[in-house]
Amino acid sequence: MKRYIWFAILILPALLMGKTFEIPVVAGNVEVPVAIQIGKILELLPNDFDPVWESLTVKFGASEVAFQIDDVDGNGRISAPDHLVFLAKGKGAIVLSEEAPKAVKKVQPFFKIEKESAKWIVTTTDGTMKAEINEKGLIAVTKFGNVEGKIVDEVGIARVSGWPETTYYIDGKLGNHHEETSGAFRTVSLKVLEPGPVAVGVVAHLKSERFSGLNQILVTYIFKNGDILVDNTFKFDTYTDLMKLQTMVTRPVAPAFDDAQHILPVFRRLVWADQLNITPLEYWLERNAIQYVDKLPYIVFPASSNMKPLWWGATYIFASMERFRSNYSPKVKVGIAEILPQIPVIAADYQKWLDSDTWVYESLEFRDGIFKWMPGEFDAYESTKNVYSMKVEDMPNRYKAGDTVRHLRLYHVYTASNIESAIKWLEEKSASFRTLKVGE
Numbered sequence: 001m002k003r004y005i006w007f008a009i010l011i012l013p014a015l016l017m018g019k020t021f022e023i024p025v026v027a028g029n030v031e032v033p034v035a036i037q038i039g040k041i042l043e044l045l046p047n048d049f050d051p052v053w054e055s056l057t058v059k060f061g062a063s064e065v066a067f068q069i070d071d072v073d074g075n076g077r078i079s080a081p082d083h084l085v086f087l088a089k090g091k092g093a094i095v096l097s098e099e100a101p102k103a104v105k106k107v108q109p110f111f112k113i114e115k116e117s118a119k120w121i122v123t124t125t126d127g128t129m130k131a132e133i134n135e136k137g138l139i140a141v142t143k144f145g146n147v148e149g150k151i152v153d154e155v156g157i158a159r160v161s162g163w164p165e166t167t168y169y170i171d172g173k174l175g176n177h178h179e180e181t182s183g184a185f186r187t188v189s190l191k192v193l194e195p196g197p198v199a200v201g202v203v204a205h206l207k208s209e210r211f212s213g214l215n216q217i218l219v220t221y222i223f224k225n226g227d228i229l230v231d232n233t234f235k236f237d238t239y240t241d242l243m244k245l246q247t248m249v250t251r252p253v254a255p256a257f258d259d260a261q262h263i264l265p266v267f268r269r270l271v272w273a274d275q276l277n278i279t280p281l282e283y284w285l286e287r288n289a290i291q292y293v294d295k296l297p298y299i300v301f302p303a304s305s306n307m308k309p310l311w312w313g314a315t316y317i318f319a320s321m322e323r324f325r326s327n328y329s330p331k332v333k334v335g336i337a338e339i340l341p342q343i344p345v346i347a348a349d350y351q352k353w354l355d356s357d358t359w360v361y362e363s364l365e366f367r368d369g370i371f372k373w374m375p376g377e378f379d380a381y382e383s384t385k386n387v388y389s390m391k392v393e394d395m396p397n398r399y400k401a402g403d404t405v406r407h408l409r410l411y412h413v414y415t416a417s418n419i420e421s422a423i424k425w426l427e428e429k430s431a432s433f434r435t436l437k438v439g440e
Contacts, residue, residue: 020097021049023439025058027088028432033199033229033410034088035221036438038069039080041094044439051096053078054104060092066107068196072203085199087225088436110224111195120192122200122222129226129413136182137190137204137218144226144334144413149256152336155249155411156218156230158182159367162242162396164210174241174393181248182206182216199223213237213401226413234405241396246360246369247407252336253303254364257329260303261419262315262361263426264325266290267299269346269353271318272310275381293423300419303327303364311377314362318371320346321359324430325366328422335422338366339410339430350387355397357407368407370397 023044025034045051058067067086073079084094114121120133130143139155142148158181165175185206193201199221208214215235222228232247254260266281267273273283281297284290287308289301301307306315321344328335347353354374360367372395378384389395399405410433416422 019099020095021045022093022095025088025092025094026435026437027090028435030429030432031087031089031225032433032436033221033223033227035083035085035229037080038078038082038084041084050098052098052100055097055099055101057095058086058092059095060090066197068198070193070201085221087198087223107197109195110197111200113192113195124224131222133192133202136187136206137202139220139222139228141413145415147332147334150251151253151334151413152249153251155228156220156232157248158216159244159246159248160211160242161244162240166241168241168393172393178210180210185216211240214240228411230409230411232407236399236401236403238401240399242399243372243396244370245405246367247409249366249411251364252366253327253329257332259331260327260329261300262303262327263298263300263419263423265322266297267320267322269320271384274383275310277383291419293420298423314360317360319359321357324426326426328419330418333415333417335414335416337412337426339412339433341408342434354388372396
């Protein structure tokens with residue numbers, strides 16, 4: 001008899017626990033943004049669990065944190081394409097129940113939006129941040145804290161170049177070359193989502209008129225802590241030969257503040273250093289552009305200087321993507337950083353690496369993606385001779401119908417008292433973003 005009593009005692013808590021389910025969320029020591037589709041959350045739930053969405057809470061430690069569910073598809077109810085949005089720090093969980101709560105909490109939005117001509121003006125209710133959204137869904141930050149000015153512009157804009165008239169697979173010909181940014185794309189749809197207590201979202205579908213079948217699906221969130229999360233997906237409806245496919249921001253801190261410095265960890269690979277048979281660290285030491293923080297070297301140079309490149313006009317090009325890069329003004333103590341969700345592996349095969357995403361800093365733009373123009377200087381140096389075909393028809397990345405390319409990037413507006421503290425903060429911030437896991 002006692003055996004059955006114990007069985008009943010053990011099974012009762014299990015039944016009660018079955019009424020709720022927790023999806024673990026892990027981040028580092030600094031809060032970082034999360035925007036996850038409801039459909040992804042459903043995939044993380046047990047098949048026999050029937051969630052009541054009004055019961056959803058997000059907890060870190062013993063405290064609940066603010067969150068919002070954005071009606072991305074506009075159908076007036078919670079569905080798979082919608083987004084759960086919050087800021088994560090440390091260990092937490094998304095908690096759902098099969099039972100409706102006794103009362104649903106009402107929260108006030110932290111942002112207000114005003115439509116002004118061909119743009120939307122976004123301001124925080126406490127007046128600490130101001131941004132603009134243009135008719136392409138691109139974001140400019142014009143105020144952060146007490147600093148006013150163009151802190152960053154055109155967040156999420158794409159730069160593409162290639163051969164829109166290509167008949168390569170028919171007769172080996174590429175046709176005429178064309179280059180444009182998504183400022184020239186047609187706006188298929190644009191939705192500025194209702195502001196919430198955490199963020200304001202923008203969903204844009206842009207389409208190139210010159211590169212037939214090239215679509216840009218740009219989902220961007222402005223968070224109350226200065227984070228701008230960019231989820232940029234390129235979708236191909238037809239075959240396309242491209243030399244550039246890059247996600248960018250323009251005018252990061254410079255030229256609004258002429259003392260702006262460009263800061264980043266030392267590259268693991270830089271073509272110019274390889275050609276000189278030196279390390280990237282030695283390349284930047286020769287340019288007096290290395291600063292040590294906590295015994296680690298960082299590249300630091302005036303953001304508006306081209307720093308005497310070995311060739312080409314860019315300050316750097318054909319460079320490995322690292323954990324972060326930033327422009328920062330010591331005068332106003334404000335910076336904007338690009339942070340990667342993971343540090344890409346560098347392929348040992350040079351051609352394979354050149355076919356993948358790399359970093360370019362040119363014309364005060366953070367350019368992030370493929371860059372395929374292989375100039376004659378590659379064969380002029382023994383170290384890079386014959387690593388890539390110099391025939392233009394061999395250079396493009398070739399995309400077919402159904403292919404997608406996704407760039408997930410965090411752009412972070414921040415304050416720091418000096419360059420050293422900016423570097424320390426960005427190391428912690430980027431480590432937290434790379435630690436972020438939902439449901440693992």
